[in-house]
Amino acid sequence: MRHGKYPFVIGFLFAPVTLYVVFVIAPYAQAFQISMTNWRGLSAPQWVGFDNYRRLLDDGAFWKAVQHHGVLLLALPLITIAIALFFAFLLNVGGKSSGGQRQGVWGAKFYRVVFFFPQVLAVAIIAVLFQMVYRPNESGLINGVLMKLGFDPVLFLVRPNLALWSIIAVLVWQAVGFYVVLFSAGMASIPGEIYEAAEMDGATKVTLFFRVTLPLLWDTLQVAWVYLGIAAFDAFAIVAVLSVDGGGPDGATTVLAMEIYRNAFVYSKYGYASAMGVALFFLTLTFAALTLRLSKRESVEY
Amino acid sequence: MSITPEHPAALDRRTVLRRAAAVGMLATPAIGLLSACATSGGDEENEQVAGGTKSATNPLGVKDDAPIEVVIFNGGYGEKYATDVHEPLYKKAFPKAEIKHQSTQAISTILQPRFASGKPPEFVNNSGEKLMDFGALVADGQLQDLTELWDAPSVDDPAKKVRDTVVPGTIEAGSFNGKPYVLYYVSTVFGIWYSGKLFKDNGWAPAKTWDEFITLLTAIKAKGITPYGYAGANAAYYQWNVILTQAAKIGGVEVLKNIDNLEDGAWKQDAVKQAATAWAEVGSKFIDKSFEGLKHTDVQLRQNQYKVGLYPSGDWLEGEQKKDTPSGFEYQLMPVPSLTASDKLPATALRATAGEGYFVSAKSANPKGGLEYMRQMLSKAGAKGFTEVVKAPTVVTAGSEGFAFPPGVASSQAALKAAGQDVFNLYFDGWYKELDTEARTATNELMFGRINADAYLERIQKRADAIKKDSSVAKFKR
Numbered sequence: 075m076r077h078g079k080y081p082f083v084i085g086f087l088f089a090p091v092t093l094y095v096v097f098v099i100a101p102y103a104q105a106f107q108i109s110m111t112n113w114r115g116l117s118a119p120q121w122v123g124f125d126n127y128r129r130l131l132d133d134g135a136f137w138k139a140v141q142h143h144g145v146l147l148l149a150l151p152l153i154t155i156a157i158a159l160f161f162a163f164l165l166n167v168g169g170k171s172s173g174g175q176r177q178g179v180w181g182a183k184f185y186r187v188v189f190f191f192p193q194v195l196a197v198a199i200i201a202v203l204f205q206m207v208y209r210p211n212e213s214g215l216i217n218g219v220l221m222k223l224g225f226d227p228v229l230f231l232v233r234p235n236l237a238l239w240s241i242i243a244v245l246v247w248q249a250v251g252f253y254v255v256l257f258s259a260g261m262a263s264i265p266g267e268i269y270e271a272a273e274m275d276g277a278t279k280v281t282l283f284f285r286v287t288l289p290l291l292w293d294t295l296q297v298a299w300v301y302l303g304i305a306a307f308d309a310f311a312i313v314a315v316l317s318v319d320g321g322g323p324d325g326a327t328t329v330l331a332m333e334i335y336r337n338a339f340v341y342s343k344y345g346y347a348s349a350m351g352v353a354l355f356f357l358t359l360t361f362a363a364l365t366l367r368l369s370k371r372e373s374v375e376y
Numbered sequence: 377m378s379i380t381p382e383h384p385a386a387l388d389r390r391t392v393l394r395r396a397a398a399v400g401m402l403a404t405p406a407i408g409l410l411s412a413c414a415t416s417g418g419d420e421e422n423e424q425v426a427g428g429t430k431s432a433t434n435p436l437g438v439k440d441d442a443p444i445e446v447v448i449f450n451g452g453y454g455e456k457y458a459t460d461v462h463e464p465l466y467k468k469a470f471p472k473a474e475i476k477h478q479s480t481q482a483i484s485t486i487l488q489p490r491f492a493s494g495k496p497p498e499f500v501n502n503s504g505e506k507l508m509d510f511g512a513l514v515a516d517g518q519l520q521d522l523t524e525l526w527d528a529p530s531v532d533d534p535a536k537k538v539r540d541t542v543v544p545g546t547i548e549a550g551s552f553n554g555k556p557y558v559l560y561y562v563s564t565v566f567g568i569w570y571s572g573k574l575f576k577d578n579g580w581a582p583a584k585t586w587d588e589f590i591t592l593l594t595a596i597k598a599k600g601i602t603p604y605g606y607a608g609a610n611a612a613y614y615q616w617n618v619i620l621t622q623a624a625k626i627g628g629v630e631v632l633k634n635i636d637n638l639e640d641g642a643w644k645q646d647a648v649k650q651a652a653t654a655w656a657e658v659g660s661k662f663i664d665k666s667f668e669g670l671k672h673t674d675v676q677l678r679q680n681q682y683k684v685g686l687y688p689s690g691d692w693l694e695g696e697q698k699k700d701t702p703s704g705f706e707y708q709l710m711p712v713p714s715l716t717a718s719d720k721l722p723a724t725a726l727r728a729t730a731g732e733g734y735f736v737s738a739k740s741a742n743p744k745g746g747l748e749y750m751r752q753m754l755s756k757a758g759a760k761g762f763t764e765v766v767k768a769p770t771v772v773t774a775g776s777e778g779f780a781f782p783p784g785v786a787s788s789q790a791a792l793k794a795a796g797q798d799v800f801n802l803y804f805d806g807w808y809k810e811l812d813t814e815a816r817t818a819t820n821e822l823m824f825g826r827i828n829a830d831a832y833l834e835r836i837q838k839r840a841d842a843i844k845k846d847s848s849v850a851k852f853k854r
Contacts, residue, residue, distance in 0.1 A: 115491075115512070227666060229669060232824075319816060324821055341810050
């Protein structure tokens with residue numbers, strides 16, 4: 075038996091590893107290579123060493139994008155997780171208990187489906203949808219109502235200090251549904267006896283949430299944080315379709331992927347765009363490693 | 377096992393796959409091999425077909441049975457003019473040649489890999505939002521020099537060269553550092569558009585001087601209509617076009633030439649400053665702030681609904697809005713008004729150019745066929761057919777004869793005629809995409825009141841200087 079083990083294992087691994095190397099690893103590696111050239115996408119690239127990276131250091135648009143990722147990195151997971159936890163708590167344990175079984179609020183099953191809707195829509199469709207919602211005149215969903223009531227329209231995507239938050243709101247709206255479901259699954263696996271015991275000791279709903287649900291959900295929260303963090307490094311589709319003037323006004327909503335796209339496909343600077351891509355790669359990697367390291371904590375066994 | 381090929385060109389796809397598979401198994405990093413994947417363009421080239429015999433009907437010496445591939449941008453002009461007019465003309469001249477037709481809305485998506493792999497199609501209509509960067513194509517030697525075409529005898533009159541059958545400026549518009557590479561086929565006139573009906577109903581007249589212009593804007597505003605507008609979300613270049621047109625009228629054509637040539641301080645010339653200051657004032661008083669968040673189609677629609685008075689654009693506007701224009705709207709063009717009495721150019725002066733670019737790939741199999749296709753396009757029959765299908769005038773002077781244009785294009789053609797020799801153009805946006813982006817962003821900042829004219833010119837000049845210093849960007853002069 076032992077004799078035939080390696081051919082057997084290799085036989086199984088061969089196809090997937092080959093596909094992975096050709097279609098995932100090789101393009102990644104090639105991005106590193108292209109980032110050292112001034113390739114314009116047509117003829118053979120010229121080697122320029124670290125020139126592109128040096129240029130990144132004093133590229134205002136690049137740093138603006140990095141800064142926005144910083145904002146996204148804090149705001150997106152915090153807001154999304156807070157809202158999703160609140161909803162999941164209401165949907166699963168927020169209601170009355172009947173027959174010793176914790177219940178969600180009335181109509182929980184219906185809400186669960188509704189919350190999941192945005193997740194089903196393609197990102198580009200969501201962006202187009204919110205173009206209508208945010209439209210700055212009487213044909214916009216929000217401003218139409220505001221103007222009917224006699225208020226001035228709010229220029230959501232146009233005012234530089236409001237634009238990024240308008241975009242974040244869309245990202246949160248889109249993400250919440252998924253995390254409600256994720257947290258619901260986590261909460262469902264918390265044994266009912268723990269809640270019962272806590273309630274008998276006189277715990278309120280707030281205490282229940284902070285002293286029982288939250289600690290027992292820690293692993294799930296950690297996963298959510300990493301996912302949302304990685305999502306915060308993307309945001310390309312929403313920004314590209316929704317924002318004014320491609321990441322505007324004046325770069326107020328730009329993200330790295332937007333700058334990569336612009337440099338590669340508008341300016342034909344594939345080498346420079348690849349350098350940005352490599353920077354993004356390391357940023358994402360650092361974030362994931364840091365988060366997993368920092369949030370390491372004994373998980374409660376039950 | 378050596379997996380670094382001496383000549384990447386010698387690799388065929390099977391060897392690449394086989395070696396990649398080997399790499400996968402051995403998990404050996406092989407960067408050298410990777411260079412054979414995406415970036416090998418230009419190393420392997422098409423074998424070009426030999427030329428045919430030159431004759432009176434075949435002055436370029438096209439091989440009469442060599443196939444030709446035509447790629448058309450399926451946008452505002454559609455593809456019908458190619459399939460119904462130009463391709464049949466080529467087929468008639470060379471019955472044995474096979475024509476492969478393809479159309480797309482995303483030129484670069486389809487063609488980038490074709491160029492990278494060294495097998496581009498012969499003839500390309502490079503246009504639309506996803507057009508390929510002409511500057512980069514020229515710098516990489518991908519485009520066929522069109523000198524031979526312009527010097528060839530025309531289809532209709534062998535005594536006349538092709539270059540003498542088109543409107544002046546056509547060849548220059550498609551030239552890079554003095555060499556013609558691109559055929560711009562559609563005659564385009566830029567100006568400020570209004571509804572003939574709206575103006576007649578209210579007794580307004582198009583403005584020639586700046587005072588008249590401000591009076592007109594004030595009168596429109598008094599009617600409860602937004603006097604002037606452009607779309608900040610995606611069409612800010614419509615507005616920098618107006619500002620630079622104004623600058624050219626104040627200071628003469630040299631002003632634009634300096635900008636195109638990236639001369640030091642070109643954006644800070646006094647004429648540009650005067651123009652920016654004047655238009656910033658229009659922005660602060662006469663534009664609806666919400667327009668910064670709208671797309672060009674939104675603002676154009678509002679004009680069709682008589683909610684916007686004046687809108688800057690090129691004369692494709694009428695065709696683009698055909699579906700939404702109410703009957704009797706009657707598009708009319710007014711040239712950008714004079715700013716001062718001492719302007720170098722008269723009030724009738726305007727920006728006009730040839731638009732909609734076509735090129736022949738130098739590295740395709742049959743570039744001569746591509747040139748011949750262009751010669752057929754530039755024949756009287758080719759131009760007339762195009763105008764009849766898309767209702768737009770071409771650069772072929774004899775092509776629009778006797779054709780009744782709709783009111784908007786008729787008015788822009790009349791304005792072009794009135795301008796006489798005072799017609800100018802600018803090129804920097806096609807040569808340096810980064811400068812175009814910066815000008816768009818800065819123009820929104822200026823027109824919607826976040827910066828003043830000085831800061832506006834300062835930041836665009838800064839970007840122009842950076843591009844001038846950037847050795848990786850190919851430079852052009854005119």
